[in-house]
Amino acid sequence: MQKPDILDELKNSLESRVKLAVTDIDGVLRGKIIHKQKLLDILEKDMGFCDVIFGWDVQDELYDKFSVTGWNTGFPDARATVDANTFRKIPWEGSIPFFLADFSVSDHPACPRSLLKKVQQQVDKADYQVKMATEFEWFNFSESPQNLVDKAFHHLDPVTPGMFGYSILRQSQNSDYFNALFSGLSSFGVPLEGIHTETGPGVYEACIQHTDVLEAADRAVLFKTGVKEIALKNGLLASFMARWNNQLPGCSGHIHQSLWQNGSNVFFDKDKPGAISSVMESYIAGQLVCLPEILPMYAPTINSYKRLVEGAWAPVNTTWGIENRTTALRVINASEGAMRLETRVPGADINPYLAVAAALASGLYGVTKKLKLDQPATQGNAYKDTESIRLPADLTTATAKMKKSAIAEELFGAEFVAHFVMTREWECRQFQKQVTDWELKRYFEII
Known part of the structure; x- marks a missing residue:
């Protein structure tokens, strides 16, 4: 819908409420309900x-090292704008109108959506169009938020038992919820390409239909919140933790991307091995170079790194391959139209704006600098690839590397990097203070 049409619909609507949201540094929607006249x-x-x-x-714990805001600034109102193009209605909330906003108008260095818009401008300047999509895995539980607290997050009940990927039976057993996800999200402007059960108790995977850069990230953010809300409406609880149980696989948040010009996929070259064009080679090379420098944008939490371990269906090194699901970057070359790169490092706990910005900016970095892809494609098990660079194994190490990275500053600017690094350092310090169940079981009696 065009902006005049949106204005007319709001003016003529009997609904007086509008829901409005922005996204914080962790990818969590923060918002309010306002009167439609205010909107x-x-x-x-x-x-x-x-x-x-x-x-x-x-x-909601305040950071102890302030940069862009804090007690020292008095926590003022920052200027933000509503993006009319994000207009939707929430079908599971009586079709209340919904909009996203961001802080681009004030160039706020901590706004994730504003950062992605800057990266998109770089792509536009380079005269490329982007097709992008995300896919997520997540676990579903027969629990409520209060139950989590009452159970101290232990002995949780997944919605279904056992390891049963691609199960038609499990879909049928929870058909009301399964169908509500597909139809509800589609009506909410987050159309799914497909949804199925993954291997693990109560775990689903959904692929969101591809679109342009900003819309793809918007859909991803709204997908995660939408799933949680639809789950609660069905008496369930959805979790996008990267890995909630050390006996089970983790949850991914893969990013699919391709560059286009004049209606043609510039990643595709039928005369090159694997149909991989020189542009795609440079794009892959850029991501491989940048990956260890900006890893916290793909793996932002302490828990993220519990997924990035050998044998957990997630990469551990800077590898690429053709149709290889053990590598960090997977080339999908089935046809010219489908030719794309899948960045497999991100988990389901990503802030989609930051992860998409990271993938696109680092790929473009390789293209604009015409980087050569000297690293051969990994054949077979990438976990055994000893020639590639091992990714940082924890958030502390990854954050320290990003803090010193000239590449990170070149891609995203010093102000954003300083603020984002500060938030990840804070996250590490909060974890360091905790005494875990593992420590109690290991040391309490014996040591």
């Missing part, structure tokens, strides 16, 4: 939104 007013200009959302963590 109509701010659609024509901008609005203030308290920038405390960039001054606290996922649990």
